[in-house]
Amino acid sequence: MKIAVLGAGSIGSTLAGAFAAHGHDVALANSRGPETIADLAASLGARATTAEEAVRSVEVVVTSIPLNRLQSLRPVLAAVPADVPVVDTANYYPQRDGRIAALDAGQLEAHWIGEQLGRPVARAWNAVLAGTLAERGVPAGTPGRIAIPVAGDDPDARRIAATLTDITGFDAYDIGGLDNTWRIQPGNPAYCTDLTRDALEAALARGDAAIAPTRRDLVMAVFATWDGNVTGSEILALNRAITRVA
Numbered sequence: 001m002k003i004a005v006l007g008a009g010s011i012g013s014t015l016a017g018a019f020a021a022h023g024h025d026v027a028l029a030n031s032r033g034p035e036t037i038a039d040l041a042a043s044l045g046a047r048a049t050t051a052e053e054a055v056r057s058v059e060v061v062v063t064s065i066p067l068n069r070l071q072s073l074r075p076v077l078a079a080v081p082a083d084v085p086v087v088d089t090a091n092y093y094p095q096r097d098g099r100i101a102a103l104d105a106g107q108l109e110a111h112w113i114g115e116q117l118g119r120p121v122a123r124a125w126n127a128v129l130a131g132t133l134a135e136r137g138v139p140a141g142t143p144g145r146i147a148i149p150v151a152g153d154d155p156d157a158r159r160i161a162a163t164l165t166d167i168t169g170f171d172a173y174d175i176g177g178l179d180n181t182w183r184i185q186p187g188n189p190a191y192c193t194d195l196t197r198d199a200l201e202a203a204l205a206r207g208d209a210a211i212a213p214t215r216r217d218l219v220m221a222v223f224a225t226w227d228g229n230v231t232g233s234e235i236l237a238l239n240r241a242i243t244r245v246a
Protein backbone atom coordinates (compact mmCIF):
# COMPACT_ATOMS: atom_id res chain seq x y z
CA MET A 1 0.00 0.00 0.00
CA LYS A 2 1.03 3.59 -0.50
CA ILE A 3 0.91 5.16 2.97
CA ALA A 4 1.46 8.75 4.10
CA VAL A 5 2.56 9.22 7.71
CA LEU A 6 2.15 12.86 8.75
CA GLY A 7 4.19 13.43 11.89
CA ALA A 8 7.67 12.01 12.37
CA GLY A 9 7.88 11.96 16.16
CA SER A 10 7.88 9.01 18.55
CA ILE A 11 4.68 7.48 17.20
CA GLY A 12 4.87 8.48 13.52
CA SER A 13 8.44 7.32 13.02
CA THR A 14 7.78 3.94 14.67
CA LEU A 15 4.70 3.42 12.50
CA ALA A 16 6.55 4.45 9.35
CA GLY A 17 9.35 1.98 10.13
CA ALA A 18 6.93 -0.89 10.77
CA PHE A 19 4.94 -0.22 7.57
CA ALA A 20 8.11 0.04 5.48
CA ALA A 21 9.49 -3.16 7.02
CA HIS A 22 6.38 -4.93 5.72
CA GLY A 23 7.00 -3.75 2.18
CA HIS A 24 4.69 -0.74 2.05
CA ASP A 25 5.61 2.45 0.23
CA VAL A 26 5.83 5.00 3.05
CA ALA A 27 6.13 8.78 2.74
CA LEU A 28 6.99 10.52 6.01
CA ALA A 29 6.50 14.23 6.68
CA ASN A 30 6.96 16.65 9.57
CA SER A 31 6.37 20.39 9.81
CA ARG A 32 9.96 21.62 9.46
CA GLY A 33 10.66 20.13 6.05
CA PRO A 34 11.93 16.88 4.52
CA GLU A 35 15.60 17.84 4.89
CA THR A 36 15.20 17.70 8.69
CA ILE A 37 14.07 14.03 8.61
CA ALA A 38 16.00 12.72 5.60
CA ASP A 39 18.35 10.54 7.69
CA LEU A 40 15.53 9.35 9.93
CA ALA A 41 13.34 8.40 6.98
CA ALA A 42 16.21 6.60 5.25
CA SER A 43 16.93 4.60 8.40
CA LEU A 44 13.26 3.55 8.51
CA GLY A 45 13.04 2.61 4.85
CA ALA A 46 10.65 5.51 4.19
CA ARG A 47 10.79 8.62 1.97
CA ALA A 48 11.08 12.04 3.58
CA THR A 49 8.81 14.52 1.85
CA THR A 50 6.39 17.37 2.45
CA ALA A 51 2.92 16.60 3.78
CA GLU A 52 1.42 17.87 0.50
CA GLU A 53 3.58 15.52 -1.55
CA ALA A 54 3.14 12.62 0.89
CA VAL A 55 -0.62 12.45 0.40
CA ARG A 56 -0.51 12.50 -3.41
CA SER A 57 -2.06 9.28 -4.87
CA VAL A 58 -1.98 7.71 -1.43
CA GLU A 59 -4.14 4.79 -0.22
CA VAL A 60 -4.16 5.60 3.49
CA VAL A 61 -3.06 8.56 5.59
CA VAL A 62 -1.92 8.29 9.21
CA THR A 63 -1.89 11.57 11.12
CA SER A 64 0.32 11.61 14.22
CA ILE A 65 0.94 15.20 15.26
CA PRO A 66 0.04 17.12 18.42
CA LEU A 67 -3.74 17.50 18.81
CA ASN A 68 -3.56 21.28 18.95
CA ARG A 69 -1.83 21.40 15.56
CA LEU A 70 -4.18 19.13 13.66
CA GLN A 71 -6.01 21.99 11.99
CA SER A 72 -2.83 22.81 10.06
CA LEU A 73 -3.33 19.55 8.13
CA ARG A 74 -6.81 20.50 6.94
CA PRO A 75 -5.66 22.06 3.63
CA VAL A 76 -3.34 19.11 3.02
CA LEU A 77 -6.15 16.58 3.47
CA ALA A 78 -8.55 18.61 1.33
CA ALA A 79 -6.62 17.29 -1.67
CA VAL A 80 -7.15 13.64 -0.64
CA PRO A 81 -10.16 11.76 -2.09
CA ALA A 82 -12.94 11.15 0.45
CA ASP A 83 -12.63 7.37 0.21
CA VAL A 84 -9.00 7.37 1.37
CA PRO A 85 -8.98 6.46 5.08
CA VAL A 86 -7.36 8.84 7.54
CA VAL A 87 -6.26 7.18 10.77
CA ASP A 88 -5.38 9.51 13.64
CA THR A 89 -3.42 8.87 16.86
CA ALA A 90 -3.92 12.07 18.87
CA ASN A 91 -5.09 12.51 22.48
CA TYR A 92 -6.13 15.54 24.49
CA TYR A 93 -4.04 16.66 27.46
CA PRO A 94 -5.07 20.20 28.43
CA GLN A 95 -1.78 20.69 30.30
CA ARG A 96 0.04 20.20 26.98
CA ASP A 97 -2.48 21.20 24.32
CA GLY A 98 -4.13 24.14 26.11
CA ARG A 99 -7.75 24.15 27.19
CA ILE A 100 -10.18 23.30 24.38
CA ALA A 101 -13.71 24.22 25.45
CA ALA A 102 -15.52 21.66 23.29
CA LEU A 103 -13.42 18.79 24.65
CA ASP A 104 -13.73 20.03 28.21
CA ALA A 105 -17.50 20.06 27.64
CA GLY A 106 -17.38 16.39 26.68
CA GLN A 107 -17.18 16.32 22.87
CA LEU A 108 -15.47 13.09 21.84
CA GLU A 109 -11.87 13.65 20.80
CA ALA A 110 -12.41 11.57 17.65
CA HIS A 111 -15.24 13.83 16.53
CA TRP A 112 -13.35 17.00 17.37
CA ILE A 113 -10.30 15.72 15.48
CA GLY A 114 -12.48 15.01 12.45
CA GLU A 115 -13.75 18.58 12.57
CA GLN A 116 -10.19 19.93 12.66
CA LEU A 117 -9.11 17.79 9.73
CA GLY A 118 -12.29 18.48 7.75
CA ARG A 119 -13.16 14.78 7.37
CA PRO A 120 -14.02 11.76 9.53
CA VAL A 121 -11.11 9.79 10.93
CA ALA A 122 -10.52 6.25 12.12
CA ARG A 123 -8.60 5.78 15.36
CA ALA A 124 -5.64 3.51 16.09
CA TRP A 125 -2.49 3.70 18.25
CA ASN A 126 -3.88 6.54 20.37
CA ALA A 127 -4.15 4.14 23.31
CA VAL A 128 -0.62 2.75 23.25
CA LEU A 129 2.48 4.35 24.70
CA ALA A 130 5.32 5.26 22.34
CA GLY A 131 7.72 2.94 24.19
CA THR A 132 5.32 0.03 23.97
CA LEU A 133 4.75 0.66 20.28
CA ALA A 134 8.48 0.77 19.60
CA GLU A 135 9.52 -2.16 21.77
CA ARG A 136 6.71 -4.55 22.56
CA GLY A 137 5.28 -5.50 19.17
CA VAL A 138 5.43 -9.24 18.35
CA PRO A 139 4.16 -11.43 15.50
CA ALA A 140 0.47 -12.43 15.40
CA GLY A 141 -0.25 -15.49 17.50
CA THR A 142 2.50 -14.85 20.03
CA PRO A 143 1.14 -15.58 23.54
CA GLY A 144 0.63 -12.39 25.56
CA ARG A 145 0.46 -10.14 22.50
CA ILE A 146 -0.75 -6.67 23.48
CA ALA A 147 -4.01 -5.48 21.89
CA ILE A 148 -4.70 -1.96 20.64
CA PRO A 149 -8.22 -0.58 20.16
CA VAL A 150 -9.24 0.59 16.69
CA ALA A 151 -12.40 2.54 15.89
CA GLY A 152 -14.12 4.26 13.00
CA ASP A 153 -17.53 4.80 11.48
CA ASP A 154 -16.45 3.49 8.07
CA PRO A 155 -16.00 -0.31 8.23
CA ASP A 156 -13.41 -0.25 5.42
CA ALA A 157 -11.32 2.38 7.21
CA ARG A 158 -11.58 0.36 10.41
CA ARG A 159 -10.48 -2.79 8.62
CA ILE A 160 -7.44 -1.02 7.16
CA ALA A 161 -6.60 0.46 10.56
CA ALA A 162 -6.80 -3.05 12.03
CA THR A 163 -4.58 -4.52 9.31
CA LEU A 164 -1.97 -1.83 9.89
CA THR A 165 -2.18 -2.30 13.66
CA ASP A 166 -1.39 -5.99 13.21
CA ILE A 167 1.61 -5.04 11.06
CA THR A 168 2.97 -2.94 13.92
CA GLY A 169 3.00 -6.01 16.17
CA PHE A 170 -0.25 -5.76 18.08
CA ASP A 171 -3.69 -7.36 18.02
CA ALA A 172 -6.31 -4.92 16.75
CA TYR A 173 -9.37 -4.80 18.99
CA ASP A 174 -12.28 -3.41 16.98
CA ILE A 175 -14.46 -1.25 19.24
CA GLY A 176 -16.77 -0.21 16.39
CA GLY A 177 -17.88 3.33 15.59
CA LEU A 178 -16.47 6.60 16.87
CA ASP A 179 -19.28 6.99 19.42
CA ASN A 180 -17.51 4.27 21.43
CA THR A 181 -14.18 6.08 21.56
CA TRP A 182 -14.80 7.65 24.97
CA ARG A 183 -13.69 4.24 26.26
CA ILE A 184 -10.18 4.72 24.82
CA GLN A 185 -9.60 8.32 25.83
CA PRO A 186 -6.98 9.19 28.50
CA GLY A 187 -7.94 8.26 32.05
CA ASN A 188 -9.82 5.09 31.10
CA PRO A 189 -8.63 1.55 31.95
CA ALA A 190 -8.22 0.70 28.24
CA TYR A 191 -5.94 3.70 27.61
CA CYS A 192 -2.20 2.96 27.47
CA THR A 193 -2.26 0.09 29.95
CA ASP A 194 -0.66 -2.65 27.75
CA LEU A 195 -3.32 -5.34 27.91
CA THR A 196 -3.87 -8.57 26.02
CA ARG A 197 -7.11 -8.95 24.04
CA ASP A 198 -9.14 -10.53 26.90
CA ALA A 199 -7.89 -8.08 29.50
CA LEU A 200 -8.54 -5.18 27.12
CA GLU A 201 -12.12 -6.33 26.66
CA ALA A 202 -12.64 -6.23 30.43
CA ALA A 203 -10.93 -2.85 30.67
CA LEU A 204 -13.11 -1.39 27.91
CA ALA A 205 -16.18 -2.50 29.85
CA ARG A 206 -14.93 -0.58 32.89
CA GLY A 207 -14.58 2.72 31.01
CA ASP A 208 -16.06 5.75 32.72
CA ALA A 209 -16.48 8.90 30.66
CA ALA A 210 -17.34 11.06 33.68
CA ILE A 211 -14.29 10.12 35.78
CA ALA A 212 -11.66 9.74 33.02
CA PRO A 213 -10.72 13.45 32.69
CA THR A 214 -10.09 13.65 36.45
CA ARG A 215 -7.83 10.60 36.29
CA ARG A 216 -6.07 11.96 33.18
CA ASP A 217 -5.36 15.23 34.97
CA LEU A 218 -4.22 13.44 38.14
CA VAL A 219 -1.61 11.50 36.16
CA MET A 220 -0.27 14.74 34.72
CA ALA A 221 -0.34 16.43 38.13
CA VAL A 222 1.75 13.61 39.62
CA PHE A 223 4.30 13.81 36.79
CA ALA A 224 4.57 17.56 37.33
CA THR A 225 5.85 16.88 40.86
CA TRP A 226 8.62 14.52 39.66
CA ASP A 227 12.18 15.60 38.91
CA GLY A 228 13.74 14.62 35.59
CA ASN A 229 12.32 12.68 32.66
CA VAL A 230 9.39 10.35 33.23
CA THR A 231 10.02 6.89 31.78
CA GLY A 232 7.58 4.82 29.74
CA SER A 233 7.37 2.20 32.47
CA GLU A 234 6.54 4.88 35.05
CA ILE A 235 3.74 6.22 32.81
CA LEU A 236 2.43 2.70 32.32
CA ALA A 237 2.52 1.94 36.04
CA LEU A 238 0.68 5.13 36.92
CA ASN A 239 -1.94 4.64 34.19
CA ARG A 240 -2.58 1.13 35.47
CA ALA A 241 -2.70 2.15 39.12
CA ILE A 242 -5.02 5.08 38.62
CA THR A 243 -7.50 3.02 36.59
CA ARG A 244 -7.08 -0.04 38.87
CA VAL A 245 -5.85 -2.35 36.11
CA ALA A 246 -4.32 -5.38 37.82
Ligand SMILES: NC(=O)c1ccc[n+]([C@@H]2O[C@H](COP(=O)([O-])OP(=O)(O)OC[C@H]3O[C@@H](n4cnc5c(N)ncnc54)[C@H](OP(=O)(O)O)[C@@H]3O)[C@@H](O)[C@H]2O)c1
Pocket (backbone or CB within 6 Å): 006, 007, 008, 009, 010, 011, 012, 029, 030, 031, 032, 033, 051, 064, 065, 066, 067, 069, 072, 073, 089, 090, 091, 092, 125, 126, 127, 128, 129, 130, 131
Ligand atom coordinates in the same frame (compact mmCIF):
# COMPACT_ATOMS: atom_id res chain seq x y z
N1 LIG B 1 4.02 9.67 22.75
C1 LIG B 1 3.10 8.79 23.12
O1 LIG B 1 3.34 7.93 24.02
C2 LIG B 1 1.75 8.79 22.43
C3 LIG B 1 0.91 7.69 22.62
C4 LIG B 1 -0.31 7.65 21.95
C5 LIG B 1 -0.70 8.71 21.14
N2 LIG B 1 0.12 9.80 21.02
C6 LIG B 1 -0.36 10.90 20.17
O2 LIG B 1 0.25 10.78 18.89
C7 LIG B 1 0.56 12.09 18.36
C8 LIG B 1 2.05 12.17 18.10
O3 LIG B 1 2.72 11.96 19.33
P1 LIG B 1 4.31 11.89 19.39
O4 LIG B 1 4.64 11.53 20.79
O5 LIG B 1 4.82 11.08 18.25
O6 LIG B 1 4.65 13.43 19.14
P2 LIG B 1 6.08 14.09 18.90
O7 LIG B 1 7.16 13.11 19.21
O8 LIG B 1 6.06 15.41 19.60
O9 LIG B 1 6.10 14.34 17.32
C9 LIG B 1 5.18 15.19 16.71
C10 LIG B 1 5.48 15.21 15.23
O10 LIG B 1 4.44 15.95 14.58
C11 LIG B 1 5.07 16.76 13.58
N3 LIG B 1 4.18 17.83 13.16
C12 LIG B 1 3.67 18.83 13.89
N4 LIG B 1 2.88 19.60 13.12
C13 LIG B 1 2.88 19.05 11.88
C14 LIG B 1 2.27 19.38 10.65
N5 LIG B 1 1.46 20.41 10.54
N6 LIG B 1 2.53 18.58 9.57
C15 LIG B 1 3.34 17.52 9.67
N7 LIG B 1 3.95 17.16 10.83
C16 LIG B 1 3.72 17.92 11.90
C17 LIG B 1 6.33 17.22 14.25
O11 LIG B 1 7.22 17.73 13.30
P3 LIG B 1 8.16 19.00 13.66
O12 LIG B 1 9.04 18.53 14.77
O13 LIG B 1 8.86 19.26 12.38
O14 LIG B 1 7.20 20.11 14.08
C18 LIG B 1 6.81 15.90 14.86
O15 LIG B 1 7.48 15.12 13.91
C19 LIG B 1 0.08 13.10 19.40
O16 LIG B 1 -1.18 13.57 19.04
C20 LIG B 1 -0.02 12.29 20.69
O17 LIG B 1 -1.05 12.76 21.54
C21 LIG B 1 1.34 9.84 21.63
